[in-house]
Amino acid sequence: MSNTIRRGAAIEVTALTRRFGDRPVLVDINLGIAAGESFGLLGANGAGKTTFIRLLTGYLVPSSGTVTVDGFSPISDARAVHERIGFVAETSRLYPELRVRGFLRFAGGVRGLSGAPLRDAVDRALARFTLEDVALRPIGNLSKGYQQRVNLAQAFLHDPALLIVDEPTAGLDPLQQAEVRRELREAAGARTVLLCTHDLSEARELATRVAVLSRGRLVACGPTAEILGSGDPLALFRGQEVGA
């Protein structure tokens, strides 16, 4: 990982709607995330969090509305957006047959790194996430905790301005969860972090501001302490209360 941590990237979402066929999955989402902010996107399974991320990365095309990263559209300016994005998903979304170093070389290569800069970035990532001892082992042979460290390492290789983290501790034991959260906190630096989770304690620990999605609608948005600190936060998951 680079010593010079870039500033974060700002996200603007305006009237964003996504349907799968006739079924609306996200409806009229308006949201702004400031550069450098650690933002939590909360919601029950099926609330639309993953669809939101997919629209943000350009993996899906919006049915209507816009989403921009630093003013760039993931559809028409995909390269500019992808240069800014580091993406961490669940541990299952890796290549189990690849060795750790080989996978990191691939992850750096597809982000435009080659030669000495690629070697340096991989070595730094291995050191930063304490992966040197397992660098030559196949990812599939590692514990879930190690796999998630590999996942984090690949996301930081190109020093991204925006870190998108989708359910980073899903399937991990409590010790591994604590370790991944610590790694995330330390590595985030001045970057913008978008954390998607249904784990409220994770959001409290990592996000300064949160938004809650319920059945595809934004039902609350505000400082973490305010949204999750009072009343019954789970009521928000059920869409029973509409916040600020």
Add this chain to the structure above:
Amino acid sequence: MTALRALVRKELAVLFGSPVAWLTLAAIGLVTALLFFDHLRVYNQILFLYASSTMGGFESDTVPAYVNLRDQVFLPVMETLALTLVGLVPLVTMGVFAEERARGTDELLATTLLTPNQIVAGKLIATYGFIALALGLSFVYPATSIVRSGLGLPHLLAVYLGLFGLGIALASVGVVCSAFTSSQLIAAISAYAIAFVLYDFRWMAQFLPDAAAQAIDPLSMHLRFGAFAEGLVRGADLAYFAGYVLVAFALCRLALDQARVR
């Protein structure tokens, strides 16, 4: 280009990280060797019969022209190797897109600097590269027979060009099938179904009017490969196989685009 190169390397590493690639290479090497030696054994027995005194021996010029190394060993081996490709290539291609989608790693690819065109190109290049490697492994026995029979290197190269064309046509079918599903099983079964239909249309001729049968016959892979097996390298046959690459590229792009707007 850096990103494309990284993708091609990853595709090959993933392929060789699974038993399918090794089993396919072993199967092709084994099938070629067994077929070669079996045909060679039969050829030698035929020669022995003709050479025996009861048949008149070689000197009496009784060995028919068709009893030669090319027709008795080389061409049958190549013919069966072509059929073997029909059986094996879908196993190699079934995971190209489907496994990526099933694992969710396609989402990771979508956040990199790779464009959709590069993703498709990288996967096709890696798959075709594997086909070339597999055919390379089968080269030694036919090469021996062709050298011994004095047929010459150009003919051997023509046959291998045909085999490679056939291989990339089959791989193209398989990759396209893989691009439209997240199930490797469905990808493999659909690739087999399409490949068996496209391989040879002669079996359909009995169900079709003559005009229709004649019209579709030039579309069969087997017919196109047959010309190469005879040592003929024709532009139309090369264009036929190149057409598979172009169609596969377009359909894979369509599959990626459809997934984004579905």
